[in-house]
Amino acid sequence: MPRLTFHGHSCFVLESNDGTTLLIDPFLTGNPIADIGPGDLTRVDYVLFSHGHEDHIGDGFEIAQRTGAMVVSTFEIVSFAQQVKGIENAHPLHIGGGHDFAVGRIKMTPALHGGAVAGDDTGQFTTVPGGFLITLDGKTVYHAGDTALITDMQLLKGQVDVACLPIGDNFTMGPDDAVKAVAMIEPRTVIPMHYNTFDIIAQDPRAFARSVGASARVEILEPGQSYEF
DSSP: OOEEEEOSTTOEEEEOTTOOEEEESOOOTTOTTOSSOGGGOOOOSEEEOSSOSHHHHTTHHHHHHHHOOEEEEEHHHHHHHHHTSOOOSEEEEOTTOEEEOSSOEEEEEEOOSOOOOTTOSSSTTOOOOEEEEEEETTEEEEEOOSOOOOGGGGGGTTOOSEEEEEOOOTTSOOHHHHHHHHHHHOOSEEEEESOSSSGGGOOOHHHHHHHHGGGSEEOOOOTTOEEEO
C-alpha cells in the first residue's frame, strides 16, 4: 500500500509500493515542529513544490541537488531551479496540466494564495500557487497546497482517496472552510496540515475532525507518523 508520512507544516513523503519516494513542500530547517532534518532523507526520487514561499520551498533545492531527485512544480519554479539553482533534473507543469511520470500521474490543481518565489531577488520567477493530484498504485492523493476555499475543489468530487488540507486559517482556509472543502471533494480520508507550526496558525485538529463527522475519515498525524492506504 502507498504510505504518506507527515513531517510537519505541509511537508509529506509519499512512498509508492515499489519504494519510489515523492517529497512534497519540504520545509524542514527552521520548522519548529519538523521531526527530521534534510540530511535524514537518503532516498528522494521527486521533489514537489506547491508554490514558492519559503515555508514550502524549504530545503527542497538542496535535497534535489544531493539526491538527484526530479523537481516538479510550475514552469516558473522549475525555471528558477534550473537557471538559478543549477538543477537539470526537473519537469515543469502548470495549473490544470498533468504528466505521466514513471511513478504515476501528477497533475497540478488551482490554489488561491501568493506567488512569490523565495530567493528570487529579481521577481521574474513569480508564479501562481497550486496543489497536486497524485495518482499512483491505483490510489489518488490530493495535496491542496496553501489555499483558500475555492469552488474548483468540487471538480475533484469522488476522485480522491486521501486529501491533505490546510486548516490553519490566517494564511489559508481555516477549519470551517476546510470542512466545506471536504463536503465538496468527498475524499475517503482527510489529513489536516498547515497548522500549529506557529502561534498564528494554531488550531485543534480534533475539533476539526468532530466537525467533519461521518463525511470522511480524519487521520491526525503527528510529525513522523505515517498513514497507509
